[in-house]
Amino acid sequence: MVRFENVGLRYGMGPEVLKDVTFGIEPNSFQFLTGPSGAGKTTLMRLLFLSLRPTRGLITLFGRDVSSLDPDEVAVIRRRIGIVFQDFRLLDHLTTYENVSLPLRILGKEEPSYRGEVSEILHWVGLGDRMHVLPPVLSGGEKQRAAIARALIGRPEFLLADEPTGNVDPTLARRLLRLFVELNKSGTSVLLATHDIALMDQFDARRLVIADGRLYVYD
Numbered sequence: 001m002v003r004f005e006n007v008g009l010r011y012g013m014g015p016e017v018l019k020d021v022t023f024g025i026e027p028n029s030f031q032f033l034t035g036p037s038g039a040g041k042t043t044l045m046r047l048l049f050l051s052l053r054p055t056r057g058l059i060t061l062f063g064r065d066v067s068s069l070d071p072d073e074v075a076v077i078r079r080r081i082g083i084v085f086q087d088f089r090l091l092d093h094l095t096t097y098e099n100v101s102l103p104l105r106i107l108g109k110e111e112p113s114y115r116g117e118v119s120e121i122l123h124w125v126g127l128g129d130r131m132h133v134l135p136p137v138l139s140g141g142e143k144q145r146a147a148i149a150r151a152l153i154g155r156p157e158f159l160l161a162d163e164p165t166g167n168v169d170p171t172l173a174r175r176l177l178r179l180f181v182e183l184n185k186s187g188t189s190v191l192l193a194t195h196d197i198a199l200m201d202q203f204d205a206r207r208l209v210i211a212d213g214r215l216y217v218y219d
């Protein structure tokens with residue numbers, strides 16, 4: 001589903017943040033992405049979401065060489081990917097319900113067709129009673145769960161989650177991890193970036209570790 005061959009990335013004239021990164025991600029797989037702060041986890045996620053292009057090497061996503069994609073093709077591929085950004089990126093003028101519905105509205109779906117589904121996912125992440133409030137009044141953990149619900153609503157084949165448990169207490173972090181594991185069981189590949197070793201220890205999964213710009217895979 002994903003293949004990186006000798007991928008390197010530098011920002012502008014800076015040093016290479018990622019060097020000779022080679023790995024693959026299989027359909028229906030679950031993996032953690034870890035490494036110290038500043039190691040390049042978010043950078044790797046941005047390469048996978050096609051919001052950055054590599055400075056060298058080859059990235060294949062869903063069988064396509066990403067360097068050959070035009071903007072329309074990028075949009076089509078992105079619909080197959082759900083992403084939870086580290087900074088949530090909720091729209092403050094839309095309610096939680098409207099934020100989570102947004103990917104479906106963009107696809108041209110009518111509100112009555114998805115009302116039940118959005119409500120269900122909001123209950124699933126524990127935001128059933130926060131549906132109609134605006135993001136500025138949500139706590140950090142509630143915003144994070146809203147961002148997760150929005151990433152999941154389009155039933156992505158591949159979920160990228162950047163520190164999705166960074167703002168919640170350990171109990172909620174465990175619950176969210178279970179949610180990602182359930183999602184994986186229903187067929188979505190998951191890449192979950194985290195610093196939290198205690199969280200990773202709760203689920204036996206492949207670990208991708210970035211250190212000094214290189215990526216090491218522990219199966």
Ligand SMILES: Nc1ncnc2c1ncn2[C@@H]1O[C@H](COP(=O)(O)OP(=O)(O)OP(=O)(O)O)[C@@H](O)[C@H]1O
Nearest residue numbers: 011014017035036037038039040041042043044086
């Ligand atoms: N837009 C940018 N321009 C220049 N340098 C950048 C940019 N974004 C990130 N970097 C640098 O690239 C390196 C990797 O950053 P990145 O955000 O990918 O790390 P990270 O592993 O996600 O860190 P954290 O765990 O703290 O979120 C850092 O040295 C960072 O300063």
